[in-house]
Amino acid sequence: MADTVTPSGTTPGHFLASLDPLLREWLPRQRWFAGKGRPVTGFSLVADTAILPSRTLSASLDQRDTTGRLGLHHLLVRAHQPPMLGAAAHPGDIYQLLIGVREALPPRLAPALIGHVADGPLAGHTVYDALYDPRPAEVLLEALRTQARIGGLRFERDPRQEIRGGLVARMLTAEQSNSSVVYGDTFILKLLRRIVPGVNPDLEIPLALAREGCARVPAPTAWLRGYVNGDIGDISDVGDAYVLGVLQPFVRGATDGWELALRELAKGEDFTAEARALGRATAEVHTALARALPTVTLGHSRLRLLVDGMVERLESAVRAVPALGPYEPGLRSAFEALADLAADGRTWTAQRIHGDLHLGQCLRSPSGQWTLIDFEGEPARPLAERRMPQPAVRDIAGMLRSFDYAAHSVNPAAPDWATACRAAYCAGYAEVADRDPRTDPVLLRAYETDKAVYEVVYEARHRPDWLPVPLSAVRRLATSDPT
Known part of the structure; x- marks a missing residue:
């Protein structure tokens, strides 16, 4: 079983601080970043969940990993930017990031590179967008299949639909306002990037249409919600939730x-x-x-x-x-x-x-x-x-x-x-x-x-x-x- 990389002896805030200079350069270049044209002046942490160190989730996948030490962190971060000209002040958009951590990045993952960490708990390691990496992406599917609970993350599913394990993951690289991963031409997982609390229509409406038997929209198979305890600005109630991703059947050959x-x-x-x-x-x-x-x-x-x-x-x-x-x-x-x-x-x-x-x-x-x-x-x-x-x-x-x-x-x-x-x-x-x-x-x-x-x-x-x-x-x- 491969070792996992976790920031030890530090707080989540220190973890984000070590990523800050890298994220300031990387985040504005992403297609789904909403604040283009304005500099990122800083980040504040909404939630940090270490996913991969959960042995119950990664055991079946670890035996296939031969690339060395690997960590996977689910981050919700608020990006702070100056307001647009003439616009009112805004607390900043919240983004969902899946951060992979490796000692060295294999050449196949070069497009996913965020950067090399110089300081802090991950000094000397490389961080990257983990959705490009099949193994972390497969961990997410396994979490949905088993209805896992990890920190503030809740992986939920429709019990009437089967989710097979062992499906190979691949990230879609077409331009999107979010990110999507396909699993063996059977399912597609859409991860929302810019998130807001509340009932998201991307889950609400397909569920309603599934109840009506409307075959024109794929029925959700599983979904991921995030829960945050405490006040983080625009989320004022303890335990507020927001939808982070939706898994649906993949339309083969479409x-x-x-x-x-x-x-x-x-x-x-x-x-x-x-x-x-x-x-x-x-x-x-x-x-x-x-x-x-x-x-x-x-x-x-x-x-x-x-x-x-x-x-x-x-x-x-x-x-x-x-x-x-x-x-x-x-x-x-x-x-x-x-x-x-x-x-x-x-x-x-x-x-x-x-x-x-x-x-x-x-x-x-x-x-x-x-x-x-x-x-x-x-x-x-x-x-x-x-x-x-x-x-x-x-x-x-x-x-x-x-x-x-x-x-x-x-x-x-x-x-x-x-x-x-x-x-x-x-x-x-x-x-x-x-x-x-x-x-x-x-x-x-x-x-x-x-x-x-x-x-x-x-x-x-x-x-x-x-x-x-x-x-x-x-x-x-x-x-x-x-x-």
Whole structure:
């Protein structure tokens, strides 16, 4: 059995202090780091759990390890940063880190390197992102299988579903706002990176859909929760919990909608049949969610609050991205037109939705079946907002914007392709939901505008080369008149 590396004779705070200079360099480079563009000024420890030293979990795995001493720490750390210009002070985002510790890093794990520790309890050791390493990743699956409890971590599962041991782990390296590990083409574990306390829709909604028997969303097999005792700023009650990860069946041989759309675009193939099928799948999920979770009626007062939020986001976006300025009056008119309808007595139904629907959140199996994944919602928005009932057209607007993104990703752009896909998607949706989103053009324009504004800010911060894509939509939406 291999030895384990643990920081001995020290406190968890000293452990974090020894990692601090390395994390300041490494964390902002990660795709899922939310505070890009602002320096990290320090870290505070939320929780530190040594996972691998648990002999009951690692015994079956240790005998296969020949790489020497290995440690695995689960950290929840708060990253402190100065606030964005004009924004209120913020206590800092909390991130989930799986830190592997080795005396030396094998070449196969070079992409996972965080750095070499110079001081403190781990001086002379190398630390790295342990999700790249099959052995620590397999320890997490074994913990879920056995419903382990380690420190403040609770590994929970659906007892009706079987989890086989011995499945080989591999980390997915595609760009994601979180991290995912696949186990033997049987399961996929999504580890949330930026976490908040409370009921996370990425677990809540798939569980609700599983109860409804909706086959369009893989039912959760197991999940990981974290519990923190004491006040850590925004978690005020002793024992507050938050979801850290969800294990679901892996759809073998599936292609995500974004990759499939780009492939068909490159070949000059028609995509309208797939877009129509995807519209039907979306409507099935919305219909099941309306049965499974409460709905509300949006009248004038509720709609006014919703419109005010859209306007506030627009004003904030204009401050952040001055290129939006010339289009602000036209974009604002899209929101005010919706408020005017509500003032005239129009009402809408709001329900739980996906919250961040686009082609990359959809999987097509080899049999042609579409499934929807990743119900976390837009991570930048507060959790309470992500769990609020919304008009289903918000998801639809997200998918329509995604077709536009795909069309602009090829050279030359293919706007006619996007137009045809948008129409087919809405038609497919209407086949199941008995209502075509295009019959409510004011509502659809408002939500598409809100999404495009969000995209402008996101691209300006993270992918400036993509900024022309949402700006082209902004020009269209600022001048269009859906009535």
